[in-house]
Amino acid sequence: MQMETNLMSPPSTYLFLSIFLVVAIVFPLVPIGLAKLWSHTFTPAKPGHEKQSSYECGVVPVGSTRIQFKSQYYLYGIIFLIFDVEAVFLIPLAVAFLDLSLGAVLAVAVFILLLLEGLAWAWTKGVLKWQ
C-alpha cells in the first residue's frame, strides 16, 4: 500500500521534471545559438586548404591521419589492470593487515583471487611469453 502511494505522486513532480528538461535543453542551446549568430554576423568562417589540413607541427602530413591501433593491445590493458590495481590495494592492505577483521581479510582474499584468475588466464594464453 505504501509503494502504491509513492508511485501515484502528485503531478507537480512531473511538472518539475519537465521544467528541468526544458531548462536543460534551452540552457546550452541559447549560448550556442548566440555564438553562431555572432560568427555569422561579424566574424565569418574562412575555411581553406591549409587551415583544414591535419595539424602536424607545421609539416605537411603524409598519408591518412586515421591511424589504426592493433586490438591486441587489450592484453596489455588487462595485465596492467591486474598488476597495477592489485598493487594499489595491496599496499594499504599491508599497512592495516594486523587490525583487519577476518571478514575483511576474506574479502581481500576473494578480490586477489579474482585478479589471480586473470593472471592465470593470461599465463595459459601464453601472453607472458616474450616473443
Added chain:
Amino acid sequence: MAVDPHVTEVDVKALNREGVHVTSLESLYNWGRSNSLWPLQFGLACCAIEMIAATMARHDMARFGAEVFRPSPRQADLMIVAGTVTKKMAPMVVRLYNQMPEPKYVISMGACAISGGPFRDGYNVLNGIDRFIPVDVFIPGCPPRPEALLDGVIQLQEKIRSQKLSGPDRARHADKSACAEYPVPEYGGGDLSPPYNPEIWSPPPPFGSSDEDESEFET
C-alpha cells in the same frame, strides 16, 4: 566610445558619474578578447627562453590574460615568433599561422625574427618573418627582456581594442573577403621560393637611392 551616434561622449561621461556604465557591443567584445590572448606554444631560439620567463612567477604574463599557451594552432589566436627563423623552418611557421583560426595576431619577438639579427648575412636565416606573414607588433632586442614582451602584449591589446567590427575599415577577421591564409614558401636548394610574399612585403630601396640615405650612410 559612443554607443549610438545620438549618444555623445559627454552623455556617456555624465552617465558614468551617476554610476551607469554604457558601452558598445564592439568594445565589450574587443575588451574580452584582448584580455584572453592565447599564444601558440612554440619557440624557435633563445628569445623563447625569455618568453618562458615572461610566463613564470616573476613576470607573470597571466596578469594580462596571455598565459594559456596552446599546443595546437586551432586553439591559439596569438603567434609569438620568438627567435631566429631559419629558411628551413619558415614554411612550418607560415603553415602554422595558416592553421590558426581568425582573429589571429603575430608578435615578432627579437632582432632575428624582425630582420635576421646577428645572422642577417647568414646563408640559412630568413631576414624577417614579416616577409611571409603580417606582423602586428615588433619587439626589438637581442633577446628582448620579459618586460619588453609584456609591453608588446599590451601594445597588441591596445590594437585589438581599437579594431572595428563593421564598416569599411573593419578588422581583417570581420571581413569575409580578406585573406586569412598566406602562401607557404617552398624550401629547396638551400633557399626559399619565393623569397618573400610580394603582397605584404617589398624590399626597401637600396642605400643611396635618395638624398636622405646618402647623407646618412655614405662613408
